Amino acid sequence: MFKRVLIAEDHESTSISVRKTLEDLGIPKTEYTYYCDDAFMHIQKSLGDDQPFDLLITDLSFEEDHRKQKLSGGLALIEAIKQIQPLVKILVFSAETNPAIIDNLFKNLCINGYVRKARHDAKDLKKALENIAQYKTYLSEDLRHSLKQKNTFEFTEYDVTIISLLSQGTPQKDIPTYLLHHKIKPASLSSLEKRLGTIKDSLEFSKNEQLVAYCKDLGII
């Protein structure tokens, strides 16, 4: 089992519960932080002291407050930590349900486990820890099926830009001006219309409103 575990979780109550779960499993050295930047510094220091953590348990979304942070959330934290300690095990504990995001965590950031905050999350957490300790990956039961199907459209930066503009009330006809000004191309209204048409086509949407709602749900705008 793990010897040294770091918890990055902004909600005090959740943090307490995770600590208790680790305690129940007999893990001696757990440390916890409420901010991503703190978590990163803990990892950094542990490497310097030659007493590295072997597991990070982290949330994805961290609320902003008066303390300004360099790392904007769990995703940024994981990316940063992978730079300095690539082999540290990572277990994400979050309420996120979007398969695309979770998929990305496993495939691109190579996390070792994902537990969704839900009814039986404490039990789930224990299972995940046991699995990861045996060099397996773990994913919450209820998410296992939804992950395989990935009929999600691959949004480019360009797409996100124009859909964001739409969601902010920019008329379609005014977007070319914006794109020109920001040196984004293609900039013409025609190209814009074509791109939006393609996106909606492949998602089987008919209206921009639908697309905006979808992207809001995905959290990409």
Add this chain to the structure above:
Amino acid sequence: MFKRVLIAEDHESTSISVRKTLEDLGIPKTEYTYYCDDAFMHIQKSLGDDQPFDLLITDLSFEEDHRKQKLSGGLALIEAIKQIQPLVKILVFSAETNPAIIDNLFKNLCINGYVRKARHDAKDLKKALENIAQYKTYLSEDLRHSLKQKNTFEFTEYDVTIISLLSQGTPQKDIPTYLLHHKIKPASLSSLEKRLGTIKDSLEFSKNEQLVAYCKDLGII
């Protein structure tokens, strides 16, 4: 302090943490449920046994699963309990931040405290319990100011219906048919356009996309 407390919270990890907090405060008899219906039955039974709870700590949103529930969430639970035990103290522990919703809890359902799930929520919870025990009401620090200002547009059920339809891709021109079919009035395209115009006007929006994004953020669609 309280003698008998019931916790209604679907997330196991959060429930554990709340229990621990109560334990720390020396509250002996705490019971917990993961479902609203169970919570209601606990209250009901406690009245029959003449050993009523004196505090309910409840979440607002409960996730649906295989067990079908009569009570759809914390709101419904509080309403139901107020029918059979009006004087029970109620502390809501939720991640909800929308001032209009929290305002409604205090003013219409007469809850005694609201603690938001956030960074210092465990400490907050303790403060709330101490305050409520002294017959005061409690609201998390960070929400105290936001409650007074309510410059949010008051969406009617009608509004939510039509904006939802838009977000699902229904063309505006087809909505009257839907409204007629569901016996919702006004049903005419003209009234629809007028209402949407009014909403967008008062929120200073110009496009439907903007409105859909806004309502997604509010979580009302």
Add this chain to the structure above:
DNA sequence: TTTCTCTTTACGGTTTCCCGTAATAATTGA
């Protein structure tokens, strides 16, 4: 350079949306 391909832009017709005005229906108050 020339040709081929792919991307981007231009343009026109049609549909939908937007918004003002006027007519009609429902509601209210005396």
Add this chain to the structure above:
DNA sequence: TCAATTATTACGGGAAACCGTAAAGAGAAA
């Protein structure tokens, strides 16, 4: 009851979005 007010619907002109086609431009390979 009738008039006054308000809510709802009908209609029409103009703007924006949608969609297809064709032209222009960019880049790659021979």
